[in-house]
Amino acid sequence: MENVNPTPLQSLEDWEDDVLERYPEPGTKAKDDYRNYEDSERVNTVREFYRLNHTYQTYDFVVEKEREFLAFNKREMSIWDAVAFLNTLVDDSDPDTDLDQLQHLLQTSEAIRQDGHPDWFVLTGFLHDLGKVLCLFGEPQWAVVGDTFPVGCKHSDRIVYPEFFDLNPDSTDARFNTKYGIYEPNCGLDNVKLSWGHDEYIYQIMKNYIPEEGLYMLRYHSFYSQHREGAYDHLMSKHDHKMFEWVNKFNPYDLYSKVPYPPNVQELKPYYEDLVAKYLPSTLKF
Numbered sequence: 001m002e003n004v005n006p007t008p009l010q011s012l013e014d015w016e017d018d019v020l021e022r023y024p025e026p027g028t029k030a031k032d033d034y035r036n037y038e039d040s041e042r043v044n045t046v047r048e049f050y051r052l053n054h055t056y057q058t059y060d061f062v063v064e065k066e067r068e069f070l071a072f073n074k075r076e077m078s079i080w081d082a083v084a085f086l087n088t089l090v091d092d093s094d095p096d097t098d099l100d101q102l103q104h105l106l107q108t109s110e111a112i113r114q115d116g117h118p119d120w121f122v123l124t125g126f127l128h129d130l131g132k133v134l135c136l137f138g139e140p141q142w143a144v145v146g147d148t149f150p151v152g153c154k155h156s157d158r159i160v161y162p163e164f165f166d167l168n169p170d171s172t173d174a175r176f177n178t179k180y181g182i183y184e185p186n187c188g189l190d191n192v193k194l195s196w197g198h199d200e201y202i203y204q205i206m207k208n209y210i211p212e213e214g215l216y217m218l219r220y221h222s223f224y225s226q227h228r229e230g231a232y233d234h235l236m237s238k239h240d241h242k243m244f245e246w247v248n249k250f251n252p253y254d255l256y257s258k259v260p261y262p263p264n265v266q267e268l269k270p271y272y273e274d275l276v277a278k279y280l281p282s283t284l285k286f
Protein backbone atom coordinates (compact mmCIF):
# COMPACT_ATOMS: atom_id res chain seq x y z
CA MET A 1 0.00 0.00 0.00
CA GLU A 2 1.12 3.54 -0.71
CA ASN A 3 2.84 5.39 2.10
CA VAL A 4 -0.03 7.53 3.43
CA ASN A 5 -1.68 8.14 6.77
CA PRO A 6 -4.17 5.26 7.10
CA THR A 7 -6.17 7.16 9.75
CA PRO A 8 -6.91 10.57 8.25
CA LEU A 9 -9.98 11.18 10.43
CA GLN A 10 -9.32 12.71 13.83
CA SER A 11 -12.35 10.85 15.06
CA LEU A 12 -14.78 8.31 13.60
CA GLU A 13 -17.43 10.95 14.26
CA ASP A 14 -15.85 13.11 11.55
CA TRP A 15 -17.44 10.78 9.03
CA GLU A 16 -20.82 10.98 10.76
CA ASP A 17 -20.63 14.77 10.98
CA ASP A 18 -19.98 14.80 7.25
CA VAL A 19 -23.03 12.60 6.58
CA LEU A 20 -25.08 14.94 8.73
CA GLU A 21 -24.02 17.89 6.60
CA ARG A 22 -24.94 15.96 3.46
CA TYR A 23 -28.35 15.01 4.87
CA PRO A 24 -29.35 17.76 7.33
CA GLU A 25 -32.42 17.30 9.46
CA PRO A 26 -35.47 18.50 7.51
CA GLY A 27 -36.61 21.89 8.74
CA THR A 28 -33.22 22.86 10.10
CA LYS A 29 -30.99 25.26 8.29
CA ALA A 30 -27.22 25.40 8.56
CA LYS A 31 -26.07 28.49 10.39
CA ASP A 32 -24.40 31.16 8.24
CA ASP A 33 -21.19 30.89 10.21
CA TYR A 34 -21.38 27.10 10.28
CA ARG A 35 -18.29 26.55 8.16
CA ASN A 36 -15.26 27.58 10.13
CA TYR A 37 -11.65 26.58 9.89
CA GLU A 38 -12.16 23.32 11.77
CA ASP A 39 -14.93 22.36 9.36
CA SER A 40 -12.84 22.95 6.28
CA GLU A 41 -10.04 20.90 7.79
CA ARG A 42 -12.59 18.15 8.38
CA VAL A 43 -13.73 18.37 4.75
CA ASN A 44 -10.16 17.63 3.71
CA THR A 45 -9.65 14.73 6.08
CA VAL A 46 -13.02 13.23 5.15
CA ARG A 47 -12.14 13.50 1.46
CA GLU A 48 -8.86 11.70 2.10
CA PHE A 49 -10.74 9.08 4.11
CA TYR A 50 -13.06 8.47 1.14
CA ARG A 51 -10.16 8.34 -1.27
CA LEU A 52 -8.72 5.43 0.73
CA ASN A 53 -12.12 3.79 1.20
CA HIS A 54 -13.05 3.93 -2.49
CA THR A 55 -9.58 2.84 -3.60
CA TYR A 56 -9.18 -0.22 -1.41
CA GLN A 57 -12.70 -1.57 -0.85
CA THR A 58 -12.62 -4.08 -3.69
CA TYR A 59 -14.59 -7.29 -4.12
CA ASP A 60 -11.53 -9.33 -3.15
CA PHE A 61 -10.93 -7.16 -0.09
CA VAL A 62 -14.46 -7.87 1.16
CA VAL A 63 -14.04 -11.61 0.62
CA GLU A 64 -10.80 -11.49 2.59
CA LYS A 65 -12.33 -9.52 5.49
CA GLU A 66 -15.28 -11.90 5.66
CA ARG A 67 -12.90 -14.81 5.91
CA GLU A 68 -10.97 -13.05 8.63
CA PHE A 69 -13.79 -11.67 10.79
CA LEU A 70 -16.72 -13.98 10.20
CA ALA A 71 -14.73 -16.76 11.81
CA PHE A 72 -15.55 -14.94 15.08
CA ASN A 73 -12.36 -16.07 16.72
CA LYS A 74 -11.16 -12.69 18.01
CA ARG A 75 -12.88 -12.46 21.40
CA GLU A 76 -15.84 -13.77 23.32
CA MET A 77 -17.58 -10.92 25.14
CA SER A 78 -20.84 -9.96 26.77
CA ILE A 79 -22.51 -6.92 25.28
CA TRP A 80 -21.34 -4.97 28.30
CA ASP A 81 -17.74 -6.08 27.75
CA ALA A 82 -18.09 -5.04 24.11
CA VAL A 83 -19.44 -1.63 25.10
CA ALA A 84 -16.60 -1.14 27.58
CA PHE A 85 -14.12 -2.33 24.95
CA LEU A 86 -15.55 0.10 22.39
CA ASN A 87 -15.27 2.88 24.92
CA THR A 88 -11.50 2.36 25.03
CA LEU A 89 -11.48 3.72 21.48
CA VAL A 90 -10.00 7.11 22.09
CA ASP A 91 -9.27 9.30 19.14
CA ASP A 92 -7.92 12.80 18.70
CA SER A 93 -11.29 14.47 19.08
CA ASP A 94 -11.92 16.98 21.83
CA PRO A 95 -12.72 15.05 25.03
CA ASP A 96 -14.64 18.02 26.47
CA THR A 97 -17.18 18.36 23.70
CA ASP A 98 -17.43 14.85 22.31
CA LEU A 99 -19.49 12.11 23.84
CA ASP A 100 -18.02 8.66 24.24
CA GLN A 101 -19.27 5.70 22.20
CA LEU A 102 -21.66 4.43 24.88
CA GLN A 103 -23.26 7.84 25.13
CA HIS A 104 -23.75 7.95 21.35
CA LEU A 105 -25.43 4.56 21.42
CA LEU A 106 -27.69 5.57 24.30
CA GLN A 107 -28.74 8.80 22.62
CA THR A 108 -29.86 6.85 19.58
CA SER A 109 -31.70 4.18 21.54
CA GLU A 110 -33.28 6.64 23.97
CA ALA A 111 -34.67 8.73 21.10
CA ILE A 112 -36.23 5.53 19.72
CA ARG A 113 -37.61 4.61 23.15
CA GLN A 114 -39.11 8.06 23.69
CA ASP A 115 -41.07 7.68 20.45
CA GLY A 116 -42.72 4.55 21.84
CA HIS A 117 -41.21 2.00 19.44
CA PRO A 118 -41.02 -1.73 20.29
CA ASP A 119 -38.21 -2.84 22.58
CA TRP A 120 -36.27 -4.71 19.85
CA PHE A 121 -36.09 -1.40 17.93
CA VAL A 122 -34.64 0.28 21.04
CA LEU A 123 -32.15 -2.58 21.39
CA THR A 124 -31.18 -2.26 17.72
CA GLY A 125 -30.41 1.42 18.30
CA PHE A 126 -28.31 0.51 21.30
CA LEU A 127 -26.30 -2.07 19.34
CA HIS A 128 -26.05 -0.49 15.92
CA ASP A 129 -22.49 0.84 16.11
CA LEU A 130 -20.90 -1.89 18.25
CA GLY A 131 -19.24 -3.24 15.10
CA LYS A 132 -16.83 -0.34 15.41
CA VAL A 133 -14.80 -2.59 17.72
CA LEU A 134 -13.19 -3.57 14.39
CA CYS A 135 -11.00 -0.49 14.93
CA LEU A 136 -9.71 -2.08 18.12
CA PHE A 137 -8.79 -5.21 16.21
CA GLY A 138 -6.42 -3.02 14.18
CA GLU A 139 -8.60 -2.31 11.16
CA PRO A 140 -8.11 1.03 9.39
CA GLN A 141 -10.88 3.64 9.56
CA TRP A 142 -11.78 3.17 5.88
CA ALA A 143 -12.57 -0.52 6.58
CA VAL A 144 -14.80 0.22 9.59
CA VAL A 145 -16.90 3.31 8.82
CA GLY A 146 -17.96 5.27 5.74
CA ASP A 147 -20.97 4.92 3.45
CA THR A 148 -21.22 1.31 2.31
CA PHE A 149 -21.84 0.31 -1.32
CA PRO A 150 -22.15 -2.90 -3.35
CA VAL A 151 -18.96 -4.49 -4.63
CA GLY A 152 -18.95 -6.81 -7.65
CA CYS A 153 -20.88 -4.43 -9.89
CA LYS A 154 -20.61 -0.86 -11.17
CA HIS A 155 -20.19 1.85 -8.54
CA SER A 156 -23.07 4.30 -8.68
CA ASP A 157 -22.26 7.96 -9.24
CA ARG A 158 -24.73 8.63 -6.42
CA ILE A 159 -22.18 7.33 -3.89
CA VAL A 160 -20.36 10.20 -2.18
CA TYR A 161 -17.09 11.17 -3.97
CA PRO A 162 -17.71 8.83 -6.93
CA GLU A 163 -14.61 10.13 -8.75
CA PHE A 164 -12.38 8.20 -6.34
CA PHE A 165 -13.66 4.91 -7.75
CA ASP A 166 -11.36 5.56 -10.74
CA LEU A 167 -8.63 4.42 -8.35
CA ASN A 168 -10.41 1.14 -7.51
CA PRO A 169 -9.08 -1.82 -9.54
CA ASP A 170 -12.63 -3.27 -9.79
CA SER A 171 -13.58 -0.29 -11.98
CA THR A 172 -11.46 -1.68 -14.81
CA ASP A 173 -12.27 -5.36 -14.13
CA ALA A 174 -14.75 -6.63 -16.72
CA ARG A 175 -16.32 -9.01 -14.20
CA PHE A 176 -17.25 -6.17 -11.87
CA ASN A 177 -17.74 -2.96 -13.85
CA THR A 178 -21.12 -3.47 -15.51
CA LYS A 179 -24.48 -2.43 -14.09
CA TYR A 180 -25.17 -5.91 -12.67
CA GLY A 181 -21.62 -7.25 -12.55
CA ILE A 182 -21.73 -10.69 -10.94
CA TYR A 183 -25.37 -10.29 -9.83
CA GLU A 184 -28.78 -10.97 -11.37
CA PRO A 185 -31.46 -8.28 -11.70
CA ASN A 186 -33.37 -7.85 -8.43
CA CYS A 187 -31.51 -10.78 -6.89
CA GLY A 188 -32.01 -9.39 -3.38
CA LEU A 189 -29.43 -7.74 -1.16
CA ASP A 190 -28.78 -10.92 0.78
CA ASN A 191 -27.01 -12.09 -2.39
CA VAL A 192 -25.02 -8.88 -2.78
CA LYS A 193 -21.74 -8.10 -1.04
CA LEU A 194 -21.39 -4.59 0.33
CA SER A 195 -18.13 -2.87 1.16
CA TRP A 196 -16.78 -4.17 4.47
CA GLY A 197 -17.40 -2.32 7.71
CA HIS A 198 -19.10 -2.10 11.09
CA ASP A 199 -22.61 -2.64 9.68
CA GLU A 200 -22.07 -6.10 8.20
CA TYR A 201 -19.98 -7.19 11.16
CA ILE A 202 -22.59 -6.38 13.82
CA TYR A 203 -25.36 -7.81 11.61
CA GLN A 204 -23.52 -11.13 11.40
CA ILE A 205 -23.02 -11.21 15.16
CA MET A 206 -26.70 -10.44 15.88
CA LYS A 207 -28.42 -12.32 13.08
CA ASN A 208 -29.87 -15.10 15.21
CA TYR A 209 -31.24 -12.87 17.94
CA ILE A 210 -33.05 -9.82 16.61
CA PRO A 211 -36.19 -9.51 14.43
CA GLU A 212 -35.52 -9.16 10.71
CA GLU A 213 -36.54 -5.49 10.63
CA GLY A 214 -33.83 -4.72 13.17
CA LEU A 215 -31.31 -6.81 11.26
CA TYR A 216 -31.91 -4.72 8.14
CA MET A 217 -31.26 -1.59 10.20
CA LEU A 218 -27.97 -3.01 11.50
CA ARG A 219 -26.83 -4.28 8.13
CA TYR A 220 -27.73 -1.33 5.91
CA HIS A 221 -27.67 1.76 8.10
CA SER A 222 -24.62 3.19 6.26
CA PHE A 223 -25.91 2.25 2.78
CA TYR A 224 -26.81 5.87 1.98
CA SER A 225 -26.64 5.46 -1.80
CA GLN A 226 -29.65 3.17 -1.49
CA HIS A 227 -31.66 4.29 1.53
CA ARG A 228 -31.27 8.00 0.67
CA GLU A 229 -30.55 7.93 -3.07
CA GLY A 230 -32.26 4.79 -4.39
CA ALA A 231 -29.25 4.03 -6.58
CA TYR A 232 -29.47 0.24 -6.40
CA ASP A 233 -33.17 -0.51 -6.88
CA HIS A 234 -32.10 -2.86 -9.69
CA LEU A 235 -30.49 -5.24 -7.17
CA MET A 236 -33.25 -5.03 -4.55
CA SER A 237 -36.02 -7.60 -4.18
CA LYS A 238 -39.58 -6.67 -3.27
CA HIS A 239 -38.86 -7.92 0.21
CA ASP A 240 -35.81 -5.65 0.51
CA HIS A 241 -37.95 -2.65 -0.40
CA LYS A 242 -40.44 -3.54 2.30
CA MET A 243 -37.71 -4.00 4.88
CA PHE A 244 -36.01 -0.75 3.88
CA GLU A 245 -38.99 1.10 5.29
CA TRP A 246 -37.42 0.15 8.63
CA VAL A 247 -33.96 1.22 7.56
CA ASN A 248 -35.49 4.58 6.65
CA LYS A 249 -37.29 4.74 9.97
CA PHE A 250 -34.02 4.11 11.79
CA ASN A 251 -31.81 6.60 9.95
CA PRO A 252 -33.12 9.82 11.56
CA TYR A 253 -32.43 8.37 15.01
CA ASP A 254 -28.88 7.62 13.94
CA LEU A 255 -28.27 11.04 12.41
CA TYR A 256 -30.43 13.44 14.39
CA SER A 257 -30.43 12.14 17.96
CA LYS A 258 -27.13 13.72 18.91
CA VAL A 259 -27.67 16.27 21.64
CA PRO A 260 -24.80 17.97 23.41
CA TYR A 261 -25.61 16.76 26.90
CA PRO A 262 -24.69 13.22 27.92
CA PRO A 263 -27.36 10.67 28.86
CA ASN A 264 -27.37 9.48 32.46
CA VAL A 265 -25.69 6.11 32.05
CA GLN A 266 -26.18 4.95 35.65
CA GLU A 267 -29.87 5.74 35.58
CA LEU A 268 -30.46 4.01 32.23
CA LYS A 269 -28.33 0.94 32.80
CA PRO A 270 -30.90 -1.28 34.56
CA TYR A 271 -33.37 -0.91 31.67
CA TYR A 272 -30.70 -1.84 29.13
CA GLU A 273 -29.43 -4.74 31.21
CA ASP A 274 -32.91 -6.24 31.16
CA LEU A 275 -33.35 -5.53 27.45
CA VAL A 276 -30.03 -7.11 26.51
CA ALA A 277 -30.79 -10.15 28.69
CA LYS A 278 -34.20 -10.56 27.02
CA TYR A 279 -32.81 -10.94 23.49
CA LEU A 280 -29.14 -11.88 23.69
CA PRO A 281 -27.10 -14.72 25.19
CA SER A 282 -24.76 -13.87 28.04
CA THR A 283 -21.74 -13.79 25.73
CA LEU A 284 -21.24 -13.40 21.99
CA LYS A 285 -18.35 -14.31 19.72
CA PHE A 286 -16.62 -11.44 17.96
Ligand SMILES: [Fe+2]
Pocket: 128, 129, 198, 221, 222
Ligand atom coordinates in the same frame (compact mmCIF):
# COMPACT_ATOMS: atom_id res chain seq x y z
FE1 LIG B 1 -22.98 3.19 12.19
Ligand SMILES: [Fe+2]
Pocket: 128, 129, 254
Ligand atom coordinates in the same frame (compact mmCIF):
# COMPACT_ATOMS: atom_id res chain seq x y z
FE1 LIG C 1 -24.52 5.47 14.39
